[in-house]
Each structure stands twice: as structure tokens, then as C-alpha cells.
Amino acid sequence: MAIRNKTELLTKFATPIWITRLVNVSTLNKKLLKFFYEQKKLDPEGIKRSSIFGWHSKDYQEKEIKKNEPYRKFFNKIRPCIQQISDDMGWNKKNFGYEVTSTWGIINPPFASNASHIHSNNLISAAYYVKWPKNGGRFVAQDPRNDALYYRGRYSKITPLNEQQVAIQPETGLIAMFPSFLRHWVEPNMSNEDRVIISFNINYYVKGRREVRD
Numbered sequence: 001m002a003i004r005n006k007t008e009l010l011t012k013f014a015t016p017i018w019i020t021r022l023v024n025v026s027t028l029n030k031k032l033l034k035f036f037y038e039q040k041k042l043d044p045e046g047i048k049r050s051s052i053f054g055w056h057s058k059d060y061q062e063k064e065i066k067k068n069e070p071y072r073k074f075f076n077k078i079r080p081c082i083q084q085i086s087d088d089m090g091w092n093k094k095n096f097g098y099e100v101t102s103t104w105g106i107i108n109p110p111f112a113s114n115a116s117h118i119h120s121n122n123l124i125s126a127a128y129y130v131k132w133p134k135n136g137g138r139f140v141a142q143d144p145r146n147d148a149l150y151y152r153g154r155y156s157k158i159t160p161l162n163e164q165q166v167a168i169q170p171e172t173g174l175i176a177m178f179p180s181f182l183r184h185w186v187e188p189n190m191s192n193e194d195r196v197i198i199s200f201n202i203n204y205y206v207k208g209r210r211e212v213r214d
């Protein structure tokens with residue numbers, strides 16, 4: 001009887017993307033929308049980053065988040081999501097603390113999009129869809145292994161082992177969290193309504209050596 005070789009498939013160097021659909025957020029989303037449209041009235045130009053034809057708010061810091069009820073409730077709501085990432089990634093919580101270092105809102109009207117970019121000098125980044133209209137544009141992520149993009153085989157079908165782009169179909173109430181090094185962009189909003197998101201970054205600090213913030 002012939003002895004068959006046994007092959008073990010090792011799926012190492014994976015790039016995780018965590019997708020969560022938050023429940024019971026309709027009231028919260030209405031308050032967040034009100035906040036961002038008020039901010040846009042105060043600062044119509046916003047700041048220029050990855051948004052193309054869209055409005056990008058300033059960065060909101062910890063003090064401002066604590067003062068704003070819907071923003072504060074949002075981060076309380078997603079605390080279990082961040083805990084899940086901490087557990088999956090095996091973060092060292094004994095010697096290091098992990099916090100939201102910056103957060104902002106984006107309002108993309110019809111035809112607006114976000115150019116390809118990363119969130120440098122951070123651990124985890126996220127996009128939460130406060131409002132996503134039908135045909136509002138997908139979130140697209142690119143394989144972060146640059147060397148793998150130079151040459152590719154001839155495939156009969158796309159599988160998790162050969163795909164080089166991943167497109168996520170958003171919906172209102174969905175949050176996507178991913179490593180900050182992951183290059184990503186957002187397709188044009190082809191609806192007749194605004195697409196509104198909250199984005200933020202998470203980073204670490206050394207416990208006992210944290211800088212005092214104003």
C-alpha cells in the first residue's frame with residue numbers, strides 16, 4: 001500500500017480586517033450626523049488629506065471626545081471591538097496602554113472619494129459608516145506585501161491566497177478595523193446622498209512614561 005505524502009498549509013503573515021455590524025445605533029447615528037454637519041458649517045473648508053471633493057474635519061483629541069456625548073457613546077459602544085483586536089493580536093497590556101490617538105469625520109457628497117493612503121505611525125485604524133447610501137462606494141484594501149505585487153500567477157479563480165485587492169461593501173452601522181499599514185482607498189460615491197464616516201487611529205504608550213496632555 002502506497003504511503004501518501006501529507007501536506008500542511010501554513011497561512012502565516014495574514015493581514016486581518018475586523019468587520020462588525022453595530023446594532024441599535026440609529027439614534028446615535030442621527031446625533032453623530034448632526035454633530036458633523038454642525039462642524040462643517042463652522043469650518044466649511046475642513047482639512048486636506050485623502051478626501052477628493054469631500055469634507056474632512058480636523059482631528060478631535062481625547063478632551064473633545066469626552067465633551068461630546070454622541071462621540072463618547074460611540075467609543076463606549078465599540079469598546080468590545082477594540083478588546084477583540086487586543087486579544088487577537090496578543091497586545092502586551094501589562095506594560096503598555098492602548099488608546100485612540102486621533103479621530104475625525106468625513107462627509108463625501110456624490111462623486112467624492114478617498115485616494116489611496118495608509119495611516120502611518122499607528123497600530124490600528126478604522127472606518128465607521130455613520131451613513132452609507134446605496135451605491136455609496138466600497139472600501140478597497142491592497143495586499144501590503146509589496147514584493148507580491150510585482151509578479152502574479154495565472155489563476156482560474158480568486159481565493160484568499162491569491163487575491164491582491166479586497167473590496168468591502170459598507171453599510172450604515174458597519175465598522176471596519178485594520179492594521180494602519182494597510183493601503184486602502186474608497187470608491188466614488190455614486191449615490192445622490194452624502195456618505196458620512198468616522199475614522200480613528202489606535203496606538204500604544206508605555207505605562208508610567210505617558211506624556212501629560214493638555
